[in-house]
Amino acid sequence: MGQPKTWKEWVFTLDHKIIGIFYLAASLVSFLVAGTSAALMRIELGSLGPTLTEDAGVYNLWLTMHGAVMILGFQIPALLGFFANWVVPIMIGAKDMAFPRVNALSVWLLWSGILLALCNLIVPDSFNGMWTGYPPYSETDFAGNTALYSLIIIVLGISSVFGAVNLACTVMFMRARGIGWYQLNMTVWCVFTANIMQLIFVPVLAASVLLLSLDKYLGFGFYDPGQGGDVLLYQNLFWFYSHPAVYVVLLPFLGISFDIIATFARNHIFNYKVAVWATLAFIPVSSDVWVHHAFVAGLPNWLRTMQTFTTLMISLPFGLLMLSMVMTLYKGSIEYRTPMHWIVGMFFMLIIGATTGIPNALSAIDYGISDSYVIMSHFHYVMAISGAMAIFGGIYYYFPKLTGRMYSEAMGKISAWLFFIGMNVVMGPLYFIGIEGMPRRYYDYQMFPQFESMHALATVGVAITTIGVLIMLYSWLHGMFRGEKATANPWQSQSLEFTHTDVIPGPGNFPTPPVMPEGWSPYSYDKTGAKGGSEARR
């Protein structure tokens, strides 16, 4: 059946797959915009003193755009937009999302938000208060157009709340006959859990930034001590959302990684039920740790101690998930195609990133490294690099289903390793100068001239990364128009989106509504009739 033919079928679409593609487009545009600003920042920092710009404000604008657009424009839309929309309904055997119109509304709200964010590059008073937007700074005139910041977040917030309600209903009500809760792909579970977290926490973020604009433009005083308000209220509300938000990013990309690993190792998920419950455990566990972003903000000591403990507890579900992931490789039959390369890279980055969360979690250690490049490097490893690698791996994984063609394996693998190496060269040295004291969000570092060589090295890393990204983009464009024709199930996956659909799934996804037999599982490789390695060998 393929893709729609007329422009109306594209633009006015209510189909979850086309909407998913619009999400993907938004997220890739965002990645390029935010990645370009990262490259500019790195060039600026590559040598001491002004390099590209004499104006610290310009650097701050790049950094604000980079952080906000990467998280809100690239990763969340890719994971909770593209994968949630394109993959999840097919994985559960549904013909579409529960509320197709609301789904379309979500994606257009997202695009509105992204366009608003791009407006920040052209308005005369661009917002430069960083993605965290702390008051009182963000309520001063120095910060620029705070309303734009609040409104972007509110619009994106509404978009994700609608998206989350929609996806939760889809998973709850629209599973095909024969698919029970314990027969869902890990991607479905992780996206579902992430969406429940969005429902719980996004509104708090929306409220916190709403109060920001009410304060600044309408004269309210929620965050103004002069009017009886409290500066710290914002930080508490903001991180009450934004800590869980990191798991909203983490879980879906782990889910996709689980599925890719299962497919290429032809194994089932190790200890599946425990992995599912570990995923769900992120909801309660992550709701009570936000103070670890404000260990040095002057909050009471008991709160810091308590939340040090709760933060450490995150390692339990996290550790279980990583254990399941490693053990899914055990006795597998691993084939190394491009998606698997990206996911292997993702896994090693995740180890570095996640374990470097532990020093930060101890309030006492955080006193020495808070708001330094240590933190910056931590979250690039765990979120930026791992997340991006999982997302790109996922795009390669579904590339045949999106375009009906294959990409070039050579280019795919080279881009994965250039990205991996490049980002290690960026973030590795930066971690160590972070320990030596390099503060975040610095346009220049006159007081620490000894860091120049490491900064320069990191800048070289970006050059490597950029080449990787360009090759990746080229491999997609090339594959889209010139690639070999794909088959419906190029990886011999057991998952529904490969076994029961056309090469490019058409309207309604399935030629006939799927009904799954007793005991079906998306990971039942041992029941395919193919030979298990052991019998074949011995």
Add this chain to the structure above:
Amino acid sequence: MSSQVTEHAHWHTSPYPILVGFGAGFLLPWAFMFYFVYAQGLLAVIVLGLGVLMLLVGGVGWVGETVGIIDDEGWSPAAMLMFIGTEVMTLFAILVGYWVMRLQAPQWPPEGTPEILAPNLATLLLLCSSLSIGFARRKQMQGDAAGFANLTLISIAIWALFALMTIFGWGQLAGQGFAIGANAYATALYGLTGIHFAHIVFGLLIMLLALAPAYKGRLSPSYARSMTMYVHFVNVLGIWVLLQAYYW
């Protein structure tokens, strides 16, 4: 396994979500910014008008396409429940803001607060809409479309009256010199009542959109049920605002 697709499968489309999306998501923010950030009154009005137009055309078209025709799987109430859950979180966050302010204040209400009458009657009136909408729903379940529509109309009237009373109350307070920036209590009072007011406006839209199909007897039960839930929710919110802002 995958073979041909049944011939009549086709791509579903609708022009309305994109209208609502860009109208609400792009133009309304710009209207706000033109007015409050850039002091471009005229531009703000134009953009606002355009945005609201898109929103209305989109909304009416959307309702026309869907109400009574599809969406009878009955999932909307579950969705509405989740939506109300997120609303509760939003309000919780704002209430926390209020509590922090309130509990840290050396005295409450702070200096410069005039005598303020609690809107007891208005809130009581508001609560009546819970009754009227409850009866409306009962009528609908009995298959009495006109009864349902009439009672919905009554609820709309009650809410509209309440909205007017709120605006009037604000006007009076502002007249006494107790405007938004006056003190911490002003922040709380205008904040809480303002948020509630926004919900009233949104609810009025929901009910107004339902009115025409309701008279035609084509409103889907799940829409009606969700609408009822929303109305009850906003009414409970009204009691919270009353108790929190005026009696505490």
Add this chain to the structure above:
Amino acid sequence: MSIQARAGSMALMLLSLPLIPRPAQAVQVVPVPGQSRQWDVPPHVHFDELLHEVFWDITIIGVLMAMVAAYFLFAYRRRFPDEVGRLQKLSPQAALGWMIIPVALFMADDIYLFAKGWELHKQYREVPENAYEIRVTGAMWSWTYTYPNEVETYGELKVPAETPILLRMSSEDVVHSHFIQQYRVTEDLMPGRVTYMWFMPDKVGEYVVTCREYCGAGHSSMYGKVIVMAREEFDAWLESEAAAISASATVASAQQVVSPAADVSARDFGR
């Protein structure tokens, strides 16, 4: 009926929530000099020890996991096209065991780390009795240090060696953060609240202070120095500064020195 009854009681509960009696004043951070002991090792030395310990801890965990993964990735490559994985399904007991044992191990490590961290946390937050107190005011984009005798310095914090220093901090405009690399200590400054930090200048020398909370275009130029002087040298300096001030006292009184404590009202020190 019972549904109505349940709904009724729910509604009652909901309605009574806002009437919960007003709790005590919200908690504020209050430095508590006097309560605490002398620490034998300065916090920043202890910090380096703990940091190394934590690094070992996470390195072992990380390397173990990476090695296992690398081994699997290598050992279980696909050998022929229709080979499938041979991972056995776990029995319910095994599944439970694979949860409980790892969780117990992780938990043990967490609690160990927490205990270590708590010890150091207390050291950072409990100020020694004999601490010498200096007030800090941050403003876009400079630091003002006010000594007990109202001497002020800008961007240079001069302190006597071998004496614990307590900084009481507040901000005139936006959030800043006072970070001293040498003493591994950071704490934010903000309007409307007073925060504190203490450190032990154990060696004479000059060290860097930087601002670590984003505060606008001047954020990266908001840095200064901590100058640790021998005790006698410090006393002499402070006295000469004080003398210079009283010489120009007539001018100063007209300008009214505003100390950070003066403009942040009664909420501050818990009084």
